[in-house]
Amino acid sequence: MSDYSSELHIALLAVQRAVILTKRVFNEKAKGTVSKDDKSPVTIGDFGAQALIIKAIKHAFPKDEVVGEEEANTLRENKALSNQIWELVKGTKLDEPSSDAALGGELESEEDMLKAIDQGNSKGGNKGRIWALDPIDGTKGFLRGGQYAVCLALMVDGQVKVGVLGCPNLPVDDKEPLDAKSGEDASDGPGRGVLIGAVEGQGATSRPLGTGTLQNPSAISMRPIQDLKDATFCESVEAGHSSHDDQAEIAKKLGITKPSVRMDSQAKYASIARGAGDVYLRLPTSKTYEEKIWDHAAGDLIVREAGGEVTDVHGNRLDFGVGRTLKNNKGVVAAPKASHNEVVEAVKAVLGSKAS
Numbered sequence: 001m002s003d004y005s006s007e008l009h010i011a012l013l014a015v016q017r018a019v020i021l022t023k024r025v026f027n028e029k030a031k032g033t034v035s036k037d038d039k040s041p042v043t044i045g046d047f048g049a050q051a052l053i054i055k056a057i058k059h060a061f062p063k064d065e066v067v068g069e070e071e072a073n074t075l076r077e078n079k080a081l082s083n084q085i086w087e088l089v090k091g092t093k094l095d096e097p098s099s100d101a102a103l104g105g106e107l108e109s110e111e112d113m114l115k116a117i118d119q120g121n122s123k124g125g126n127k128g129r130i131w132a133l134d135p136i137d138g139t140k141g142f143l144r145g146g147q148y149a150v151c152l153a154l155m156v157d158g159q160v161k162v163g164v165l166g167c168p169n170l171p172v173d174d175k176e177p178l179d180a181k182s183g184e185d186a187s188d189g190p191g192r193g194v195l196i197g198a199v200e201g202q203g204a205t206s207r208p209l210g211t212g213t214l215q216n217p218s219a220i221s222m223r224p225i226q227d228l229k230d231a232t233f234c235e236s237v238e239a240g241h242s243s244h245d246d247q248a249e250i251a252k253k254l255g256i257t258k259p260s261v262r263m264d265s266q267a268k269y270a271s272i273a274r275g276a277g278d279v280y281l282r283l284p285t286s287k288t289y290e291e292k293i294w295d296h297a298a299g300d301l302i303v304r305e306a307g308g309e310v311t312d313v314h315g316n317r318l319d320f321g322v323g324r325t326l327k328n329n330k331g332v333v334a335a336p337k338a339s340h341n342e343v344v345e346a347v348k349a350v351l352g353s354k355a356s
Ligand SMILES: Nc1ncnc2c1ncn2[C@@H]1O[C@H](COP(=O)(O)O)[C@@H](OP(=O)(O)O)[C@H]1O
Pocket: 040, 041, 069, 134, 136, 137, 138, 139, 140, 236, 237, 238, 240, 241, 242, 263, 264, 265, 266, 285, 286, 289, 291, 292, 295
């Protein structure tokens, strides 16, 4: 039986390398939005980070498939854009040569970069080894200088076995509690950048996000919470991704008085897993939207390995084995194990028939 140590190692390094690129994109103000769709913007960093991570996975585990958020069609139709991304990608490497070599080194050409992006086209499913990749989760947060995450998870036969979240704008300090400002502009703040990882059955860890050899990990766990009325709740910044009104009603039902913490991306999962917050709610805003597996796979395992439970709004575990989306689930409820049931009951009472 695999202990997934080499998968975790490669995933941590690949995410670290991709963050070098996303930070460059941000700092060089090359973050221009690519897609016309204002609701789900895509930046040049999304494409570049996806290429770098898929290159690393295919080098280390050639037979594995990848479900990646992006595809290269737009770039094949827009040579100038493709070239702009290649100029950023080609110089991006870890500053420690043996770590970079473990990821297969640099992509060799612009065409290789496009091919790597397109290798994220797996249909998903419940057979074999499939990685779920979100190169920049929380693109809107990224563009604002707020929270975003580079997210990578390995699923085997539909079960998440390894999860990694690179959160460049979260504090290094696991115990720095969230407050109303945690989701706001935090780019280039001192003491920021954390890399969270988990392997099924082996717990979750955090370490400072570096640029070369991996730094030493510390075990993380959710905060023991005696009474839910003292809980800190996290939710999306975007009301279109999760209903703020329903969330406020649920918080009230549980006696919570603290305002919710709004932040983009799976930084919410990372934050509750290390005890900086307690509960993450994602409440459906439409009957038709299907959550994407790359928005949840890593966070789901990390929270469960840190002593939490993660389900949908009906209390069912998230089913990652049914394709590129979580079509069997609605919304997300993540909370410490001992309180999870109480939160789900409050969610059910408030959503009632709205969640079916
Ligand atoms: N109507 C909707 N409901 C829920 N999630 C949505 C949504 N439209 C887009 N999203 C997803 O929400 C993600 C961001 O989550 P959050 O709100 O927690 O920051 C987006 O990821 P990207 O930023 O990678 O596109 C996108 O996949």
